[in-house]
Amino acid sequence: MNKDILICGVGGQGTVLASKIIAASAMDEGNTVHSAETIGMAQRGGSVTSHVRIGEDAYSPLIPYGNADMILAFEPAEALRNLKYLSEDGVAIVNTVPTKPVTESLTETGYDGRKITAYLKDKCSCVFVDSDEVCAPFKSSKFFNIILLGIASGTGKLGIDKDTILKQIEKRVPAKFVETNKEAFITGYGIGEKSE
Amino acid sequence: MKEYVMGNGAIALGALTAGVNLVAGYPGTPSSEIIETVSKYPHEGIHLEWSVNEKAALEVAAAASYSGARSLVTMKQVGLNVASDPLMSLAYVGVKGGMVIVSADDPGPISSQTEQDTRRFADFCRIPVFDPSSPEEAYEMIQDAFDYSEKYSTPVLFRPTTRVCHAYASIEIPDEYSPREFEGFVKDSRKWVIFPRLSYNNHGMIEKRNVEIGKDFSAYKFNSHNAKKTSKAIVTSGISYSYVKEVLKTYEDVRIIRVATAYPFPEDFMKDSLEGVKEVLCIEELSPYIEEQILKTAGKFHIDIEVKGKLDGTVPHNGEMSTELASRIISEYLGADLVSKVADTDDAPELPLRPPVLCAGCPHRASFYAVKQATKGKKAFYCGDIGCYTLGNAMPLDMVDTCLCMGAGITMAQGFDHTHDDSYSFAFVGDSTFFASGMTGVVNAVYNEADMILCVLDNSTTAMTGHQPHPGTGRNMMGDIVDKVDIARILEAMGVVRVVTVDPLDLELSIRTVKECMEIKGVKAIIFKSPCIAITRPEKKCGVDTEKCINCKKCIREIGCPALITADGQVTIDTNLCTGCNLCAQICPVHAIGGGSHE
Ligand code: SF4
Numbered sequence: 104m105n106k107d108i109l110i111c112g113v114g115g116q117g118t119v120l121a122s123k124i125i126a127a128s129a130m131d132e133g134n135t136v137h138s139a140e141t142i143g144m145a146q147r148g149g150s151v152t153s154h155v156r157i158g159e160d161a162y163s164p165l166i167p168y169g170n171a172d173m174i175l176a177f178e179p180a181e182a183l184r185n186l187k188y189l190s191e192d193g194v195a196i197v198n199t200v201p202t203k204p205v206t207e208s209l210t211e212t213g214y215d216g217r218k219i220t221a222y223l224k225d226k227c228s229c230v231f232v233d234s235d236e237v238c239a240p241f242k243s244s245k246f247f248n249i250i251l252l253g254i255a256s257g258t259g260k261l262g263i264d265k266d267t268i269l270k271q272i273e274k275r276v277p278a279k280f281v282e283t284n285k286e287a288f289i290t291g292y293g294i295g296e297k298s299e
Numbered sequence: 300m301k302e303y304v305m306g307n308g309a310i311a312l313g314a315l316t317a318g319v320n321l322v323a324g325y326p327g328t329p330s331s332e333i334i335e336t337v338s339k340y341p342h343e344g345i346h347l348e349w350s351v352n353e354k355a356a357l358e359v360a361a362a363a364s365y366s367g368a369r370s371l372v373t374m375k376q377v378g379l380n381v382a383s384d385p386l387m388s389l390a391y392v393g394v395k396g397g398m399v400i401v402s403a404d405d406p407g408p409i410s411s412q413t414e415q416d417t418r419r420f421a422d423f424c425r426i427p428v429f430d431p432s433s434p435e436e437a438y439e440m441i442q443d444a445f446d447y448s449e450k451y452s453t454p455v456l457f458r459p460t461t462r463v464c465h466a467y468a469s470i471e472i473p474d475e476y477s478p479r480e481f482e483g484f485v486k487d488s489r490k491w492v493i494f495p496r497l498s499y500n501n502h503g504m505i506e507k508r509n510v511e512i513g514k515d516f517s518a519y520k521f522n523s524h525n526a527k528k529t530s531k532a533i534v535t536s537g538i539s540y541s542y543v544k545e546v547l548k549t550y551e552d553v554r555i556i557r558v559a560t561a562y563p564f565p566e567d568f569m570k571d572s573l574e575g576v577k578e579v580l581c582i583e584e585l586s587p588y589i590e591e592q593i594l595k596t597a598g599k600f601h602i603d604i605e606v607k608g609k610l611d612g613t614v615p616h617n618g619e620m621s622t623e624l625a626s627r628i629i630s631e632y633l634g635a636d637l638v639s640k641v642a643d644t645d646d647a648p649e650l651p652l653r654p655p656v657l658c659a660g661c662p663h664r665a666s667f668y669a670v671k672q673a674t675k676g677k678k679a680f681y682c683g684d685i686g687c688y689t690l691g692n693a694m695p696l697d698m699v700d701t702c703l704c705m706g707a708g709i710t711m712a713q714g715f716d717h718t719h720d721d722s723y724s725f726a727f728v729g730d731s732t733f734f735a736s737g738m739t740g741v742v743n744a745v746y747n748e749a750d751m752i753l754c755v756l757d758n759s760t761t762a763m764t765g766h767q768p769h770p771g772t773g774r775n776m777m778g779d780i781v782d783k784v785d786i787a788r789i790l791e792a793m794g795v796v797r798v799v800t801v802d803p804l805d806l807e808l809s810i811r812t813v814k815e816c817m818e819i820k821g822v823k824a825i826i827f828k829s830p831c832i833a834i835t836r837p838e839k840k841c842g843v844d845t846e847k848c849i850n851c852k853k854c855i856r857e858i859g860c861p862a863l864i865t866a867d868g869q870v871t872i873d874t875n876l877c878t879g880c881n882l883c884a885q886i887c888p889v890h891a892i893g894g895g896s897h898e
């Protein structure tokens with residue numbers, strides 16, 4: 104299998120855990136995996152990306168432009184910022200809830216994500232999700248990364264068995280949150296299945 | 300045993316597999332995780348340390364290698380400038396046990412001051428350099444580097460770049476490894492004491508030896524080409540080799556020549572690789588080092604060949620290489636279309652910028668603000684330094700006028716003082732930077748009668764690079780609790796006329812302290828002491844009392860804390876970000892903010 108998956112968002116949204124789970128699950132199924140994360144200053148409220156490259160046929164640690172089979176975007180502007188990575192037949196799973204820049208209160212940009220979401224709808228094949236809405240039953244936005252992962256899995260385009268992912272979730276989240284995270288994943292999976 | 304690790308982890312595991320005995324370094328992106336990985340894996344019998352700076356690390360390691368032990372030294376490329384004094388001499392003296400100096404380059408630059416090229420440094424010092432193109436290679440190559448170092452009794456450089464350091468891959472490591480047995484130091488002053496005579500003799504010997512190493516490298520497995528018989532060739536190295544392979548996945552008809560050891564240049568290998576080639580394109584990052592070597596080789600052997608690369612403008616000098624950039628350059632070179640189709644986003648709505656800012660509740664914000672308030676209406680220079688606190692330059696604080704290199708703020712403040720009679724000179728330095736290279740600057744100020752105020756932003760960690768311990772933290776990498784080196788006592792002993800320690804989050808006291816120091820002549824120091832919020836994770840939160848708040852926005856305008864936001868026109872506090880530092884509460888004219896920890 105050869106798959107390139109790009110995960111993007113804003114520092115603090117839990118993108119790294121999502122990418123670690125995808126990478127580890129793909130390895131559990133016997134694939135060669137390479138990945139790369141943003142490190143350093145960019146983490147402080149800045150844009151973050153994780154590149155996960157599954158398969159033997161990957162040389163660059165970063166996904167080349169136009170090659171990603173899937174983009175998992177935790178934030179609409181970050182989806183657009185990374186759109187150049189998406190392949191022509193790739194799919195973007197996009198959170199419609201914007202994260203305003205931390206400097207917003209100083210220089211107001213009026214950014215609310217709506218224009219970008221509308222633009223993305225025309226540009227590529229997208230699955231939109233409202234993080235506030237899907238997280239409401241869990242009473243915390245902390246589970247959004249796992250819900251998004253569930254959606255990705257539910258679309259059937261991740262190429263990894265859902266039980267393999269669930270096992271990795273069990274391994275990687277603190278014991279007292281395992282059950283809720285599994286529920287979050289299943290919730291997302293349902294949404295993903297219904298998309299398109 | 301298979302391990303999924305970062306390139307830096309692969310380097311660490313390679314060194315452990317090679318039986319390294321001593322590991323020392325100074326943190327710096329993109330190299331910091333090498334030492335952290337060593338500390339996470341079994342390392343019984345290995346001495347591991349974060350040294351006070353790169354020069355110290357290299358000297359500690361040199362003695363180990365004189366004794367026959369294998370040593371690893373880690374730093375980022377600008378750290379090599381600091382370590383260059385011992386390195387230049389060590390290159391003449393040589394070593395007994397293998398010594399590998401990892402100097403991680405940062406094309407872009409992504410998080411560095413310069414785009415310098417360690418391969419050129421290797422040439423300058425006349426010592427070998429290895430250039431891995433992936434984590435997998437780095438693991439193998441660093442073991443080879445130790446062997447070559449011992450074979451030729453010379454320290455060797457190992458030069459990964461950011462994308463290799465931070466890329467993850469699976470590495471197969473042995474289940475067990477252990478540090479090597481070594482003889483111990485054998486005294487011989489003709490060998491280990493550098494004198495003009497030794498330098499003269501060894502200089503001649505080294506130049507002859509390097510010709511030998513160049514020949515040896517010509518047979519090194521990572522210097523290779525794909526044997527395609529074409530008149531066009533692409534020469535590449537390091538991470539650029541990975542990009543070139545990515546671009547040419549589906550295009551077979553071109554010779555790809557890869558150079559893994561830029562110095563001593565494997566001339567014979569290159570001569571053979573260029574057999575039948577009429578034109579080469581050099582794809583490399585940073586300086587056109589290999590390109591120049593090819594021109595040299597072509598000149599020397601009268602090879603009639605056209606060389607394209609940075610020198611003729613085909614490849615940009617600055618910035619990173621990437622698959623995209625390589626695909627455009629190679630497509631043009633080969634007359635093929637190898638550029639991936641990308642969604643056209645010219646008509647896209649504007650994207651919000653997310654510039655890095657000081658974290659919400661960061662005590663540095665309070666320190667800068669106190670100095671800003673105390674110097675209001677006065678002429679003052681604010682010399683910054685390397686660390687998170689360089690971000691104090693951003694609006695609305697705007698408190699960093701200069702930033703040059705580690706420790707330079709302290710000495711530059713003196714230069715401003717000596718050339719301006721009508722102003723105050725401030726230097727801001729973090730605790731780790733103070734130990735690394737700030738102390739000598741303070742002695743210089745005292746001795747040469749500067750009039751300045753040193754602000755030590757002491758947050759008890761090395762926050763910028765991932766919270767490594769340093770002499771002021773009371774912990775070291777051997778896992779021991781050690782006596783904290785006391786910055787205030789150091790400054791007093793150096794003859795600083797006034798040394799005051801304040802909590803920057805007490806705004807009034809901080810402003811008063813700065814003003815008092817401005818009244819005194821000579822070198823004064825204020826230690827703004829408050830822990831980094833990323834390690835203490837404070838629980839308290841502040842809130843805005845909307846009844847009292849007059850929405851003047853002074854809090855937002857003055858300090859720019861990212862937790863202060865407006866929602867539907869009303870100033871509020873984002874409790875996900877707020878640390879309850881209470882700085883804003885001390886600024887609000889109507890005392891509308893409360894709930895923090897410093898009331
Ligand atoms: S108390 Fe005020 S200044 Fe401090 S973190 Fe909270 S909002 Fe920011």
Ligand code: SF4
Binds near residue numbers: 848851852889890
């Ligand atoms: S400074 Fe005080 S009154 Fe002014 S907006 Fe901020 S909280 Fe409200």
